[in-house]
Structure formats: C-alpha cells, structure tokens
Amino acid sequence: MKDQSSTPSSASRRAFLSTGSALTGGALLASGASAAPLGKLAGMAHVANNETLRVGLIGCGGRGTGAAANALRADPNVKLVAMGDAFGDMLENSLRSLQGQGDLADKIDVPEERRFVGFDAYKQVIDNVDVVLLATSPHFRPMHVEYAVEKGKHLFIEKPVACDMPGLRRIRAACLRGREKGLTMVSGLCYxxxxxxxxxxxxxxxxxxxDITALQCTYNTGSLWHRGRKPEWSEMEYQMRNWLYFTWLSGDHIAEQHIHSLDKVLWAMGDEPPAKVTSSGGRIVRTDEKFGDVYDHFNTVFEWKNGVRAFSSCRQMAGTSFDVSDYAFGTKGxxxxxxxxxxxxxxxxxYRGEGPDDMYQNEHNAMFKAIRSGEPIWNDEYMISSTMMAIVGRMAAYSGQTISWEDAWKSDTDLSPVAYDWVDDVPEVRVKRPGVDKYTFDGGAQ
Structure with a gap:
C-alpha cells in the first residue's frame, strides 16, 4: 500500500536526515522515503482478513470520535474495544455518540473495565489493542507515540504531532523505531x-x-468553542478542558489548525522544508484572560534555499470573513x-472525479488496507516537517526573530509542565512579546 502523498524528493530526504542528526546521528532507514512500498520489513506479516483487529481510541473529543467512526467503517472485521481520556464525561459522551450510529453498533465492545480515565489512560488502552487512534490535545502526542511504538501497535496520529522541538525530536526517534518494527503510522493531515x-x-x-516561484496559503476563520470554568476544576483541569488556548497544549492555532495549509505548501515543494522563517502576530480581539496565551493572528513568510517564498496568513476572530485557500504560482501558470x-x-x-472522496475516511481505509497487506504506511517524514513549520512560525512570531530551520531544530525550549497531576502546577500563562521574548539555540528561550 503506497503512501497517499507524493514520494519525497531526494532533497527533502537529505533535509530530514540533517534535521534529525542531532538526535539520531542521521540513522534514518536507508530508504529515506515515507512509504513502505519499498518492501515488507522483517517480521512484518500481513493480518488475515478473518482476524479481528482491536482498535483503541485515546482522546475522546470530536476529532477522536470522528476518527473512531472512520476506523470502524474502514474494515469489515474491526472492533473498538478500549477508550481513554483525561475526563470520564468526555469518554462517555464519545461512546454514546458512536453507539448511536446504527452501522457501528456491532463493532463496539467497550465495557466499563476497558474505559480508562486519567493521565495514564493511554497505557491501558494501548495494552489492550492492535491499532491505536491518537487524538488528544497535541502536547501528549510524543509520549503516546513512544509507548505505542514500544508496544508494537499500529498508529493513527492526529496533527500536529508536538508543540515544541523537544517533543518533535521524541516523535522522530519513536517513528524511526516504528519503521524498524514495520508499524503502520498514518498521519491525520487528511488532505x-x-x-x-x-x-x-x-x-x-x-x-x-x-517552476514554482511563490506560494500563498490562508486559513482565516471565526471563533471556536470555549468550555468555560467550573469552581471545582483545578487550573490543570481548566486548561486541559480549554486546551486550544494554551500553547503548551495546542501549539497555538498556527499549529493546531493552520498546519493543514502549511502541509499543502510543504507538499507543493516536494516535501523539502524551508531554510528560514520570519513571522509576525499577536492578539487584538481575543484579549480576555480566558483565551490563555495564544495569538489570534499570524502572518508568516517561509523561504526556501532556492529563493521561493510562501506567504502564510491565519486568523481566528469572531465576526470576520472566512477564507481557506492555497495557491502555487509558477513560470507557466x-x-x-x-x-x-x-x-x-x-x-x-x-478536478471532476466521480464517487466518494471523504478524506477522513480515505486515510483510515488506506491504514487498514496497509495493516492487512503487511505493507506499512509511513507518514512520519511529512507530519514531522509540517509540524515543525508551524512551530518555527510560532517561534518567529513570538520572538520577532528570523529563525533558520537548522537553529530551530536545536531549540531546547520545553513547554511541558513539571508534573502531570490535577494540582495547579501548570506552565506559566504569559502572552509572548516580540523583541522581548527571544530564543537562543543552545539552551532555549531567554
């Protein structure tokens, strides 16, 4: 089963090796490509069609619930057998929603003993399944991918895959191990x-x-949900229930949402990452304390070594015009x-294709076909590069600096909390100020 994207260029493969060398010494598998049609790997056997694949969901919000429905419709012999979330009410709401979809009822077997709640729920889900769907807030993606790969499980990995560079380096190391094990790793970059x-x-x-001379991408939307605050919630619970508005959890909306646009730009450039990034942004509408520390707009320029620039704009403001579009400008059109x-x-x-073209369903159809055939899909290269484009764009806007791709990869700025518990020991919430909050690349942020 081929990767659904174009095959990466040799230049993008070299860039991927280069950016990862600090962590792994450049020890990417010899193929360097993001799809396994390069051949079956040692120890990776196909899964017979009559063998039930056990599916687990980690992160039971709207996106996770949708992914679970897609997974159950992708193959005739799958069952959802375990679910996990930080919050029990989210899990139960998701389960009820899935059970209420008539064509899925016979494929759901999640008794109370396989409904797991809390920070460690992911381990219990992964221990009970063959295929895991990772759809929590992005901060937790690295630890979830690491554990799933350690346990030899196939993965659907929602975007983005990290919120900072230490997390992204962890993802890359885990995905390299996943390749060695022949695990299918499908990205939620659904386009x-x-x-x-x-x-x-x-x-x-x-x-x-x-030849491409310039690119433009826009993701301008209105406001999104906010779940408010209840007096019984700790600060940790409040932030996790409203994770969109805290950079340590979401990566800011340039990463959580606009990554789709950035991924299309990367795809257009043959999956070769940019050389440097300059950005501006801020918050001029979403200024209330409830919106945490995220910006409400970014304007970013990505520049490649050959001089091509991509001009990127994203905005989340109530009452404004909507525009999701992407353009490539070339010497001939x-x-x-x-x-x-x-x-x-x-x-x-x-394009005037016929038949269904649900990109969310397509990616799950491809994933289960790959698992059945024993020819795994590897989407790790582009999901890491697209996530990194978003993170570097955010860093450049937060700091006011122009940041090179190589320098960004070395960043040690880690947004993680001191501990994962329900007390109020959460990362500082402070809106970053360009020109004041600068980054160094031998020890993080100043």
Whole structure:
C-alpha cells in the first residue's frame, strides 16, 4: 500500500536526515522515503482478513470520535474495544455518540473495565489493542507515540504531532523505531488522502505551472468553542478542558489548525522544508484572560534555499470573513490547490472525479488496507516537517526573530509542565512579546 502523498524528493530526504542528526546521528532507514512500498520489513506479516483487529481510541473529543467512526467503517472485521481520556464525561459522551450510529453498533465492545480515565489512560488502552487512534490535545502526542511504538501497535496520529522541538525530536526517534518494527503510522493531515488533492498535486509536480516561484496559503476563520470554568476544576483541569488556548497544549492555532495549509505548501515543494522563517502576530480581539496565551493572528513568510517564498496568513476572530485557500504560482501558470484548479497556457483544468472522496475516511481505509497487506504506511517524514513549520512560525512570531530551520531544530525550549497531576502546577500563562521574548539555540528561550 503506497503512501497517499507524493514520494519525497531526494532533497527533502537529505533535509530530514540533517534535521534529525542531532538526535539520531542521521540513522534514518536507508530508504529515506515515507512509504513502505519499498518492501515488507522483517517480521512484518500481513493480518488475515478473518482476524479481528482491536482498535483503541485515546482522546475522546470530536476529532477522536470522528476518527473512531472512520476506523470502524474502514474494515469489515474491526472492533473498538478500549477508550481513554483525561475526563470520564468526555469518554462517555464519545461512546454514546458512536453507539448511536446504527452501522457501528456491532463493532463496539467497550465495557466499563476497558474505559480508562486519567493521565495514564493511554497505557491501558494501548495494552489492550492492535491499532491505536491518537487524538488528544497535541502536547501528549510524543509520549503516546513512544509507548505505542514500544508496544508494537499500529498508529493513527492526529496533527500536529508536538508543540515544541523537544517533543518533535521524541516523535522522530519513536517513528524511526516504528519503521524498524514495520508499524503502520498514518498521519491525520487528511488532505494528503483526498483524491482531488492527489490529482491536483500530481499535475503540479508534473510541471503544469512550470517552476514554482511563490506560494500563498490562508486559513482565516471565526471563533471556536470555549468550555468555560467550573469552581471545582483545578487550573490543570481548566486548561486541559480549554486546551486550544494554551500553547503548551495546542501549539497555538498556527499549529493546531493552520498546519493543514502549511502541509499543502510543504507538499507543493516536494516535501523539502524551508531554510528560514520570519513571522509576525499577536492578539487584538481575543484579549480576555480566558483565551490563555495564544495569538489570534499570524502572518508568516517561509523561504526556501532556492529563493521561493510562501506567504502564510491565519486568523481566528469572531465576526470576520472566512477564507481557506492555497495557491502555487509558477513560470507557466497558477494552481488553486484547495479548489483543485489549474490555469496555464493550455487553458483551465478542474478536478471532476466521480464517487466518494471523504478524506477522513480515505486515510483510515488506506491504514487498514496497509495493516492487512503487511505493507506499512509511513507518514512520519511529512507530519514531522509540517509540524515543525508551524512551530518555527510560532517561534518567529513570538520572538520577532528570523529563525533558520537548522537553529530551530536545536531549540531546547520545553513547554511541558513539571508534573502531570490535577494540582495547579501548570506552565506559566504569559502572552509572548516580540523583541522581548527571544530564543537562543543552545539552551532555549531567554
């Protein structure tokens, strides 16, 4: 089963090796590619169609519940057998939602003894399953991926995969071990699995617009949910229930949401990461204390070694216009990537495929097909690079610095709390100030 994205260029493979050398000495598997059609790995056997695959969900919010439904519809012989969340009410709401979907009822077997709650719930879920869906707030992704790989489980890994560089380096090391074990690792960067996008990007890479000279991506939306505060909640519980608004949990919205746009830019550039990043941003509407320490807008420029620049804008403000779009400009034409259109001297092309094209379902269909066939999918390279683009963009905006890709990878700024418990020992909530909160790259932030 092939990876659903284009095959990375040799340049992107070298960049991936280079950015990881500080952690692993550049010991990426010899293939360097993000898909395992390079052959079955030692010890990786196919799973017979009549063998039930046990699925576990970690993170029972809306995205996790949706992923579980997709997983159960992706294969005729799967069962959801374990669920975990930090909060029992979230788990129970998710389970009721899934049970209420008539076509899924026979595929759900999650008795009370396999409903796990708390910071360590992920271990208990992983210990009971063959395939794990990781959909908590992004901060917890590195520890969850590490444990799942240690236990030899196939993974669906929601985006982004970390909120800081130490976490991203942990993800990379774990994914390298996952490759060695022949585990399927599918990313939640779902546009890579949309057939319309695949055809559009194929034409782009085949030269439909000539050489790319510039890119533009926009993710401007309104306001999102906020769950308020209850007097019985500790500060830790309050922040985790409202995780969108705390950088240590979400990575800020440039990472949690805009990463989809950044991933399309990376894909357009053949999965070669940029050389340096400059950004500005702030909060001019979401200034209330309840919005934690995140910004409400970012404007970022990503620059590649060949001089190509991507101009990125994202915004979350109530009452403003909506725009999710991506464009690639070339020497021979223009591609509207989000809308699957290309214009060049030959005229106008628009994707007009037939049949269903649910990108969320497509990625799970591909994942279970790969597990059954014994030919694992590896989406780790691009999910790490896209996450890093978002993190570097945030760092550049928070600090006002232009930051190189190589320097960013060395950052030791760790956003983790001192301990994972329900007391109020949480990371400091302070909105970063460009020009004041600068980064060093031999010891983190000043």
């Amino acid at each position: 890579r699995y949309q057939f319309a996008k695949q055809e559009t990007f194929k034409r782009l890479h085949d030269g439909a617009i000539g 223009t591609a509207a990537l989000q809308h699957h259109r290309i214009e060049n001297a030959d005229g106008r092309w628009r």
